[in-house]
Amino acid sequence: MIARPPSMFSLILLPTLQCDADCEYCFEKKGAPPLPPGQLPEIFAKIFAFMDERNTHELHVHWQGGEILTLSPAWLEQARELIQQTADSHRKQVKHFLQSNLIGYSPDWQPVITGMFGKSIGSSVDYPNRHRKVKGGAVKNFNTIWLGKANAARNNGNHLGVIAIPSADTIEAGGETFYDHFTRVLGISDFQLNTPFAGGSSNTVKNGYPLDPERLGAFFTELVDVWIERGYSKGVRIGPFDQLLACFLDEPYVLPCIWHRNCTDHFICIHPEGHLAQCDCWVASYPEYRFGNIFEDDSLSAILEASPARKRFLIRPSEIIQNQDCIDCDFLGICHGGCPIRAYSFRGNLYDKDPYCPTYLAVFRHMSKVAARLAKGAGVGEREATVLNIDENLGQLVDQVLEGG
Amino acid sequence: MSRTTHLPAGAMLFAPVQLAEKFPGHRLVARSDDPRSFQDHLNGDAIERIEYLQLTDLDADPSPLMKWESVLPIDLVMKKPGLEFPRLYAYARLLDRGPVRVSIPAAEGMEKAVKLAASLHFSVKIIPGQPESDQTLQLIRLADFYLTNPTIAQPIEFFHSLFFAMVNNSDTTLWEILEKEPTRFCFVTDDGQTAAREPMQIPVLEIPPEKEAEILSGRTETIHLQSQAVMNWHKTCAACTYFQWCRGFFKYPAADYSCTAVFPLFEHLFTAAAALKQDLSASLPGEQS
Numbered sequence: 001m002i003a004r005p006p007s008m009f010s011l012i013l014l015p016t017l018q019c020d021a022d023c024e025y026c027f028e029k030k031g032a033p034p035l036p037p038g039q040l041p042e043i044f045a046k047i048f049a050f051m052d053e054r055n056t057h058e059l060h061v062h063w064q065g066g067e068i069l070t071l072s073p074a075w076l077e078q079a080r081e082l083i084q085q086t087a088d089s090h091r092k093q094v095k096h097f098l099q100s101n102l103i104g105y106s107p108d109w110q111p112v113i114t115g116m117f118g119k120s121i122g123s124s125v126d127y128p129n130r131h132r133k134v135k136g137g138a139v140k141n142f143n144t145i146w147l148g149k150a151n152a153a154r155n156n157g158n159h160l161g162v163i164a165i166p167s168a169d170t171i172e173a174g175g176e177t178f179y180d181h182f183t184r185v186l187g188i189s190d191f192q193l194n195t196p197f198a199g200g201s202s203n204t205v206k207n208g209y210p211l212d213p214e215r216l217g218a219f220f221t222e223l224v225d226v227w228i229e230r231g232y233s234k235g236v237r238i239g240p241f242d243q244l245l246a247c248f249l250d251e252p253y254v255l256p257c258i259w260h261r262n263c264t265d266h267f268i269c270i271h272p273e274g275h276l277a278q279c280d281c282w283v284a285s286y287p288e289y290r291f292g293n294i295f296e297d298d299s300l301s302a303i304l305e306a307s308p309a310r311k312r313f314l315i316r317p318s319e320i321i322q323n324q325d326c327i328d329c330d331f332l333g334i335c336h337g338g339c340p341i342r343a344y345s346f347r348g349n350l351y352d353k354d355p356y357c358p359t360y361l362a363v364f365r366h367m368s369k370v371a372a373r374l375a376k377g378a379g380v381g382e383r384e385a386t387v388l389n390i391d392e393n394l395g396q397l398v399d400q401v402l403e404g405g
Numbered sequence: 406m407s408r409t410t411h412l413p414a415g416a417m418l419f420a421p422v423q424l425a426e427k428f429p430g431h432r433l434v435a436r437s438d439d440p441r442s443f444q445d446h447l448n449g450d451a452i453e454r455i456e457y458l459q460l461t462d463l464d465a466d467p468s469p470l471m472k473w474e475s476v477l478p479i480d481l482v483m484k485k486p487g488l489e490f491p492r493l494y495a496y497a498r499l500l501d502r503g504p505v506r507v508s509i510p511a512a513e514g515m516e517k518a519v520k521l522a523a524s525l526h527f528s529v530k531i532i533p534g535q536p537e538s539d540q541t542l543q544l545i546r547l548a549d550f551y552l553t554n555p556t557i558a559q560p561i562e563f564f565h566s567l568f569f570a571m572v573n574n575s576d577t578t579l580w581e582i583l584e585k586e587p588t589r590f591c592f593v594t595d596d597g598q599t600a601a602r603e604p605m606q607i608p609v610l611e612i613p614p615e616k617e618a619e620i621l622s623g624r625t626e627t628i629h630l631q632s633q634a635v636m637n638w639h640k641t642c643a644a645c646t647y648f649q650w651c652r653g654f655f656k657y658p659a660a661d662y663s664c665t666a667v668f669p670l671f672e673h674l675f676t677a678a679a680a681l682k683q684d685l686s687a688s689l690p691g692e693q694s
Contacts, residue, residue, distance in 0.1 A: 007501050007502070053472055054471055054472070055471065055472065055474065055502065247555075247556065248555050248556075250558070261494065261497050261525055262494055262497065262498075265497065265498050265501070314495075315494075317494045318491035318492070318494045318495070319491075321490075321491055321494070321521060322491050327517050327520060327521060330554055330556070331556060332520065332521070332524040332556075333523070333524035333525070333526070333554070333556035333557060334556050336524075368555050371555070
């Protein structure tokens with residue numbers, strides 16, 4: 001019998017919703033007490049049993065908040081040990097990933113960041129900053145504070161990957177200015193842009209969402225051109241454009257969750273009080289879309305299978321494919337109607353497609369052209385280049401032709 | 406009129422999963438409309454002879470296949486693509502366990518089903534039958550979709566193999582590509598009768614009791630169904646540009662089928678193949694003019 005290849009499942013774990021920042025676009029409803037670490041073995045035993053039923057062997061734990069660094073290093077050390085013991089008894093592999101605003105970073109955290117997270121930190125910063133601030137602080141001071149902490153973390157040998165949320169002012173600043181600020185002023189060579197959405201309770205900032213999808217698409221494509229010209233060959237990575245480029249160049253790629261064929265296939269989120277939901281965008285602010293509570297049943301599968309809310313997520317792609325125009329899109333294979341929270345938060349309809357569809361379409365088209373150009377220019381091969389000149393995709397077939405011939 | 410159908414030695418059998426153990430020595434494609442039945446019936450020697458599994462009911466819950474340790478390739482067989490195509494999302498998780506193909510007939514909804522299946526990264530096999538002109542237009546659009554869409558990474562048959570046969574000028578035929586070549590592929594009905602594959606519509610026959618043990622034991626060497634008889638093409642085939650790859654495939658089951666309906670598809674693929682060949686030869690070192 002052929003052996004099953006290794007497979008993976010992701011858990012977005014929110015051990016706390018306490019946060020030392022107060023960002024105006026935050027979608028989370030704060031206030032729940034932190035998760036007691038003593039509950040972790042029960043949680044993870046259920047997760048691993050669920051993975052057994054799916055023949056899944058590796059778990060990626062994405063530690064998010066709230067803010068993880070409002071806990072203590074000792075809390076994380078204990079959590080790591082408890083999770084590893086549970087994983088060992090279930091013969092599972094676990095990898096941990098940290099998302100932090102870095103405000104609470106100090107050298108005290110370094111042993112945990114080294115041992116648990118492999119000296120890798122995911123953080124967030126915007127340019128120009130319009131909405132991020134330290135709790136009780138001012139928007140204008142945030143980036144200075146963040147940069148100080150980021151530099152301290154980098155000086156201790158940590159790799160920083162950064163998520164940026166564009167605003168109307170980001171678009172106004174333009175791709176070149178944005179790129180220069182991130183790479184030269186902030187010294188970041190690995191960053192990703194996410195589209196903003198009006199999740200959770202409303203306010204004047206969120207009322208300005210979505211950003212104009214066409215203008216945002218134009219900003220993204222300009223940013224891509226600057227990146228390709230100045231940073232691509234020097235190792236600068238900008239997500240999701242780098243992954244799209246890999247996709248169109250027929251290289252291994254991992255697209256962000258907004259473009260997964262179905263969120264429910266790959267990850268789940270747990271609230272500090274044990275509530276389950278599709279992801280961190282839902283679990284704290286949309287109780288009606290929770291799948292249940294992990295402490296309410298011995299079987300995670302039983303909870304999920306009985307959940308009407310999860311059924312809505314399960315059928316979302318098939319509803320979209322029947323009722324929207326995605327079936328006619330050339331990029332269906334890398335989008336599948338986009339992100340549920342963006343659709344729901346803007347239009348109140350889970351079965352609508354992502355309102356940033358025009359943005360994505362502009363980016364997909366642009367990246368496919370950039371890939372064709374790079375394939376030719378990078379000497380991928382005269383044969384491929386010639387074919388790509390006629391038809392971008394035929395290049396993917398050339399190897400088989402040559403083998404057959 | 407009926408004839409006794411013997412199983413060609415070495416033929417791959419398309420058989421109901423519950424009959425898998427009745428055909429020792431043959432490679433098998435085991436089919437069922439119940440995902441649970443594969444694990445129930447396949448073990449020991451039988452599972453080693455399985456080429457792939459065919460699931461014939463897409464309304465079924467795919468969970469048992471996800472939970473099964475086996476990663477045998479799976480073929481999801483559509484009957485009504487226009488109704489069934491949204492179900493592909495429920496089956497996409499199977500791609501995490503191993504190869505999955507979707508077989509799609511040229512019927513209402515084919516275009517949507519093929520596009521979605523390919524977009525979900527399933528392999529695809531289009532079963533063309535004897536397409537009418539409007540279906541040929543759909544097939545041409547799908548061929549373009551396959552050849553030009555940069556997000557499609559898995560093969561769409563029969564385009565894929567036919568295209569490369571044209572590029573490489575090889576003799577691979579549609580009979581082989583679509584697993585209909587009668588000396589290599591045989592069909593076992595749900596009640597255990599054997600026949601050549603359905604497109605030829607050769608009558609499904611009762612196996613004479615005195616022959617049954619011999620046939621089911623796989624010892625029969627005689628090939629009663631001669632491929633030459635099955636491929637006894639229409640007279641017009643002899644002069645056809647595409648005979649090399651078709652070999653009368655589109656003359657079955659209705660021998661009076663007018664191939665003018667399907668010629669545009671052949672022409673389309675042939676033109677694309679010729680263009681690629683020209684580009685390749687122009688770019689080979691030392692062969693440029």
